[in-house]
Amino acid sequence: MSDDPSLYAPRPCRLLEISELTPLEKLFRLQLEDGSELNHQPGQFIQLSLTGLTEAPISIASSSTRKGYFELGVRKAGLLTTALHQLQPGAQVGIRGPFGRPFQLDALHGKQLLLLAGGCGLAPLRSLIQYCQDHSSSYQSVQILYGARSPQDLLFKEDLVNWQISDNFSCRYTVDQTPTTSCYDGETGLLTNLLADVQIDADNCCAVVVGPPQMYRPVINELRRMGLTGSKQIMLSLERQMRCGVGKCGHCTIEHLYCCTDGPIFWLEEVEHLRGAL
Ligand SMILES: Cc1cc2nc3c(=O)[nH]c(=O)nc-3n(C[C@H](O)[C@H](O)[C@H](O)COP(=O)(O)OP(=O)(O)OC[C@H]3O[C@@H](n4cnc5c(N)ncnc54)[C@H](O)[C@@H]3O)c2cc1C
Ligand code: FES
Numbered sequence: 001m002s003d004d005p006s007l008y009a010p011r012p013c014r015l016l017e018i019s020e021l022t023p024l025e026k027l028f029r030l031q032l033e034d035g036s037e038l039n040h041q042p043g044q045f046i047q048l049s050l051t052g053l054t055e056a057p058i059s060i061a062s063s064s065t066r067k068g069y070f071e072l073g074v075r076k077a078g079l080l081t082t083a084l085h086q087l088q089p090g091a092q093v094g095i096r097g098p099f100g101r102p103f104q105l106d107a108l109h110g111k112q113l114l115l116l117a118g119g120c121g122l123a124p125l126r127s128l129i130q131y132c133q134d135h136s137s138s139y140q141s142v143q144i145l146y147g148a149r150s151p152q153d154l155l156f157k158e159d160l161v162n163w164q165i166s167d168n169f170s171c172r173y174t175v176d177q178t179p180t181t182s183c184y185d186g187e188t189g190l191l192t193n194l195l196a197d198v199q200i201d202a203d204n205c206c207a208v209v210v211g212p213p214q215m216y217r218p219v220i221n222e223l224r225r226m227g228l229t230g231s232k233q234i235m236l237s238l239e240r241q242m243r244c245g246v247g248k249c250g251h252c253t254i255e256h257l258y259c260c261t262d263g264p265i266f267w268l269e270e271v272e273h274l275r276g277a278l
Helices: 079-085 119-134 157-162 191-195 213-225
Strands: 011-020 025-032 045-049 055-059 070-075 092-099 112-118 141-148 169-175 205-210 234-237 265-267
Touching: 025 079, 025 092, 045 070, 045 079, 055 070, 055 079, 055 119, 070 079, 070 119, 112 119, 112 191, 112 213, 119 141, 119 205, 141 191, 157 169, 169 191, 191 213, 205 213, 213 234
Parallel strands: 112 141, 112 205, 141 169, 205 234
Antiparallel strands: 011 025, 011 092, 025 070, 045 055, 045 092, 234 265
């Protein structure tokens, strides 16, 4: 990583549109003020800043194949994200990046893809899903599986319907529990339940998993049971607290790896044996 000053200086961006995804999460559409494209790759993140406040790493939730803007799906978690949620279209924010190792697109080419997200993990995965939509002939098939806690926690509800394109590009989602007051009539149960009746050619399949830490073990076990036991068949995204985002401060280490530069996307075999990684 070079010492290029632009790595550390935020670039001004304008908020174009803001929409509510759930009571806790909003989707922000932004544009760099100098009119340039962000030119990110699916799976990368930016460091978002507001004047007078700290920074936070946020995954880019749209694909760079969609021109003129980029999107961030942000949960109201603490200081910065609460202030962001209060902004209106037209407001200015700062970003550094894009940073991090993206999804390994070359390894996915020509394969059957299983794209699995839990909770907020759908935000970073959405950048890959949009990329696959825009290059659909490059994949044998794309199956998206998504799990949320309850119907009101489902993110990107319109996308979930629009991604049910064909047998070759499909999307299913489930919620852990349905409150009796809800009119939700979709599937209920854990994400692993959805995997039970998925048909794949295991030798030609690659899975991408993005979600909360507790999701990884059961999902990985199920994928292995389905035959995804080879090298470079399971890719995942890991989150650690970050400061610099560029491999300098050591805040994001997982043993010898820096989550911000060696990740956040890893092959399972790169991290599975590391203490505390999953
Ligand atoms: C690579 C990466 C991508 C991310 N992408 C997104 C995204 O797309 N959307 C989104 O809403 N959030 C995302 N996050 C999480 C986000 O950066 C944190 O929630 C951030 O702390 C919010 O800043 P804040 O000032 O609002 O909250 P803070 O004031 O920092 O506090 C929020 C709470 O979250 C805890 N926390 C902070 N960082 C993390 C972390 N990495 N993992 C677990 N707990 C943490 C803090 O200890 C505190 O309890 C991402 C994090 C990483 C590392
Ligand atoms: S966040 Fe500073 S080294 Fe990764």
